[in-house]
Amino acid sequence: MTEKTERVYNFSAGPAVLPVPVLEEAQRHLLALPGVGMSVLEISHRSKTFEEIIRRAEQGVRELLGLPDHYHVLFLQGGASLQFSMVPMNLLPKDGSADYILTGSWGKKAIKEAKREGRVQIAATTEDSNFDRIPEPHEIKLDPNAAYVHITTNETIQGVQWPKEPDTGGIPIVADASSDIMSRPIDIEKYGLIYAGAQKNIGPAGVTLVIIRDDLLSRIPDGLHTMLDYRTHVENRSLYNTPNTFGIYIISLVCQWLKEKGGLEAMARENEAKAKMIYDVIDSSGFYRGHAQPGSRSMMNVTFRLPTEELEKRFVQEATAQGLDGLKGHRSVGGIRASIYNAFPREGVEALVQFMREFERKNG
CATH class of the missing domain: 3.90.1150.10 (Aspartate Aminotransferase, domain 1)
Incomplete structure (x- = not known):
């Protein structure tokens, strides 16, 4: 049986293409990290070696996105699909509501899970045109008392993308940025929380990047399951449980590649x-x-x-x-x-x- 070794052009929506220099570096050091004598797949997440890897990954994210100190960077698991639930569990008060702007299939899934936790208002939708566009500003009807405004920055299935963030009048934006994270600069101060599966732009499947503003932590109710509480992961710097060590390692390499690209x-x-x-x-x-x-x-x-x-x-x-x-x-x-x-x-x-x-x- 002859194995296919030449690389094709991979147009997959995800898991998607990774930078060749990143794959080559991971390949060179897969058997043993320099000076460690073990593969990154084998080292303890409590080791000094991995502490340095996760520090580099976090620092890379901070530098590229220009994150101020009052934003926390988390490397979680469960994909964006788990965040559909974690966001309202943590940020949607039982007596409050959240606004969701619906622009495609992934937004619909986010709304379905949010409705399990509380009241959701669809502030705008383009479903009547089969999600072929982003709503015009005059079409967006926001509740000034909403806990947050949720958007999907890029809908992979329909192929629509927000050219810039909507004006939410100071209401924190919560964004599923799974498929365009790190693809362009953003005005980070408009966001209260950003989540993104890594497997499109920043790493392999199995890591979920979450960026959360510090003031939102005080809104989280007590009594959540430990692993579903953002405070758990902030307090433990994403190391409460064993994280996806290899995925975080690749993210650190991708961030370095992005910086070298300009x-x-x-x-x-x-x-x-x-x-x-x-x-x-x-x-x-x-x-x-x-x-x-x-x-x-x-x-x-x-x-x-x-x-x-x-x-x-x-x-x-x-x-x-x-x-x-x-x-x-x-x-x-x-x-x-x-x-x-x-x-x-x-x-x-x-x-x-x-x-x-x-x-x-x-x-x-």
């Missing part, structure tokens, strides 16, 4: 350029049809349709045969989805664009 400003320019290449093909074609409206288009997940589902199946099959993998759209919406996160190489986008043009020439 930080989030440089990353944003690169991401915009990559996405523009694909959107230009869509816009100049009568063959491809983009899902998201231009002002709401994602820089991370480019979603589009072809004239027929049969052509979409052929597109995916032929693309895969040419080393362009993971282009099939999510089962709930169909079509094509090209996920081009931070580590996705420009050469892969160029290869996709060339394939798209040739496929249209043969089938248009």
Whole structure:
């Protein structure tokens, strides 16, 4: 049996492509970390070696996002899906309510879990247009007494992204930033809490980054289960239980890679350029049809349709045969989805664009 060793272009929505230099460094030191004599997969999370690894990971996140001291950085488990529950458990008072702005499938899941904990108001939704855009400011009806305003910064399934944060009038924003964290600079002071599964932009599956502002900790009710209380993890610096040590190690390497690339400003320019290449093909074609409206288009997940589902199946099959993998759209919406996160190489986008043009020439 011959093993496939050459790398393909991985357009998967997640777990997604990681930087090759990060993979190479992890490979070099997988058997034994320098000066340690053990693999990072084997060391104790209580060891001085791992304390330094998690410190570097936290410092990398802080430097890249410009986090002030009154924000805590946590490395948790359970994915964004667990955060759908933890956020309202910790921050939604029993006699209060929270506003959720609904822009796609992941937002719907967040709302479902929040409703188990308390009162939720949908402050705006674009479901009537199949989530093809971000709401206009005049469409957003916020409760001035809301505990928080929840948004999904980038919806991977529909391919829509907030171009900038909504104006919430000082109400803390809680954001699921799983698929665009670290892809661009943000105005961190507008956020009370940010959570993100690592497997899109900052590491492997199994780590959830949570960033929480210090003043929100005082809102947490007593009596929560220990592991579901953010204070547990703040007080223990993400080490109350055994964390995903390897995942945190990879995050520390990815943060260093991002800094060497020029930080989030440089990353944003690169991401915009990559996405523009694909959107230009869509816009100049009568063959491809983009899902998201231009002002709401994602820089991370480019979603589009072809004239027929049969052509979409052929597109995916032929693309895969040419080393362009993971282009099939999510089962709930169909079509094509090209996920081009931070580590996705420009050469892969160029290869996709060339394939798209040739496929249209043969089938248009």
